[in-house]
Every structure is written in structure tokens, then in C-alpha cells.
Amino acid sequence: MTGSADGLDALLDQAVRLREAGHREEARVRLLVLRERFPDDARVAYQTAWVHDALGLEAEAVPHYVSALAGPGLAEDDRRGALLGLGSTYRTLGRHAEAVATLTEATAAFPDDNALKTFLAMALYDVGRAHDGMRLLLTVLARTSADPDIVAYRKAIEYYTQDLDAREDTA
Template identity: 35%
Template sequence: MKEQLTLAIKLQKGEIRTIKTTSLVCLYPNDSEIYLHCRLVHDSMGLEKEAVEFCEKAVRLGLKEENLKDAFVCLGSTYRVLGNYYEKSLEVLTEVRKLFPDYRPVQIFLSLTLYSLKRYSEAMEIVLKNLIDTTDDEGLHNYQRALEYYADHLRVIKGMYFYLCIVDESMFLDSEEGYWLYKEEGIRYKNSKKALKKRNTCYF
């Protein structure tokens, strides 16, 4: 087994590029780790479709937990890179997130897929929360409460402008729809330049 993996790793590093990986898996058709290393070889050569096939086979054969996590992340990421498999990428990464909720790489790759699906708020929310949880930067820690709030209220800000709003007692925010509601007038204004100018509010 050690010799098999050594050969596969050399293939991954490009030391024996002339050897076809298909011959290796033919020799060891039930070795999931061989398939996993062959996936890495093909992925590094830009052969994503072939890499997916090797990865799928490795998962079906069974992998240890650590390798399984990485295999699923790589599979979901490669589906996204292929371009026409965004939904499949989302499906894989969402399931892996349920299985390994504390494994941060899957969360970041999930955010990339969400971005590709134009689900920008969800993607940014994941990135922000991971940044808050993992950063050692003191400057960012000073804004932790603000960043935690914005991570959960990204949909409030729409369009190409960022708004700095001074909220008084007569006004409150409907965060689900991104509207400012004016109690005394019973009027609903959608976030826009026009609406912002009607109150003590500035935008930048």
C-alpha cells in the first residue's frame, strides 16, 4: 500500500507525468486513496471533468473522515469551476456542511458557490461570520459587534449605494424587506436616494 501511495503522490507532483493514472487505478480498482490522488493529478493538469470522476469513485469506495471532508470540498468546488454544475455544487457543499458544521473550508467554498449563483448576501454572510470567528486582528475585533450585525442584515442595503442612516424615534427598520418605515405618517419608503433625503439621513 505504501508503494502505491508513493507512486500516486509522485504522479501528483508531476515527477512521473508519462505514467497514465488510468493504469494505476486498473491495478488497484478498489483503493479509494489511489482514486483520490488521481483526482489531484487531473485537477492540477486542468482536467476537471476527469478529476470529478475519480473523486466520485473515491467517495463511493469509502474514505477516512479527514480525507472524506476534503474529497467532498474538492468535489463541490470542481462542480462550481465546471460552470454548468452550480446547483450540484450547492447540493454537495450544503450536505457536507451538515455533516461537518465546524469544518471551515467547506463554508468558504460554499460561499463561492452561492456567489456564483448570485446569492450574494448569503455568500457574504458566511464569509463575514468566518472572518469574525477566526481573525486575530485587533482592529477588526473593535468592530466585532457591528460586523456581526451586518452579517445578519446584508439585505437591508440594496443597490450600488451604502447608506449611513440616522434613525429617530419615529422611524424603524424592517430588516427582512429592507424598508424604512415611518410610524407617524404610515408611509413606507424603499431605500433609495429619494427616500433618504426625506429624513435626517445622509448617504455615501
């Protein structure tokens, strides 16, 4: 991180290191202070959301994720992480439609991210779109698995992602 007003970058780095070292509550306290001092800083909002999620305080994480994603200031990897965090947090909280909307936006923005697709598949299941979720998971599996048993059936798996109800002609 580069230098910033009032040493924000150094303070943010310290809080992140605390979280990474397992001192999550101390990191949370520091990040909440930083949020008060720098309410418009997307990086601070994202890290505050993350630590709340890590502590199992999902409902408290949501407004920080929303704030982090509301404007500019996040690096692409952090934006991806914030979208995944918000989507999965909505899902955990039973806010399934919001989870689908957030994760759909995320997969459109980051189409190669298979973690996002996996969380979207779970959210689709939650809203009664199991077919769509299964199709998405099978696509991820077929494209990413190195398991020899999956590789041997990759073409068949890919075929069924197009029509899960298709049956092989037995005549």
C-alpha cells in the same frame, strides 16, 4: 499506510510523492494504472482525482472524486478534501447547483472547516444566492480573523450576518 494486496500502499505512496514533487503527469499515469488494477479503492480514486485537478483536467477529475466518495475507504481528512475538490471542481466547470449541493453536504459533515464554507459561499453566489454567500463569508471572517480592525468591529459584523439589510437607527 499499512500493507495491502499487491503492494498497493507502496505504489500509491510513490504516486503521491511524485505529485507532491511536481511530477504531476508521471503521477497521473501511475494513478490511472492503479485505478485499473484497484477500481474500488477510494484512496486511489481520490488521489487520481487530485492529480487531474492539479493538472487543470477538471472534467476528468469528477468521476474519480465521485468514485472516491461513493463508498467507504477514505480517511476523514481525505473525505473532506475530496468533497472540497469535487465541489470546487463542479464550480469551475459551471455546474453550480452540483457545487452547492456538494459543498452544503461537506459543510454539514465538517462544520468547523472554513475553507469548505468559503467555497460554498462562492458557489452560493454563482446560483444567485449572494445574500446567503455573503452571510456565510462574514460569519467566517468574524469568527476567524485576528486582524485588529476586524476584531474591533466583530460584534457589528456578527450582527449584520443575521440581517444584511439592517440599518442602524439614526433617529
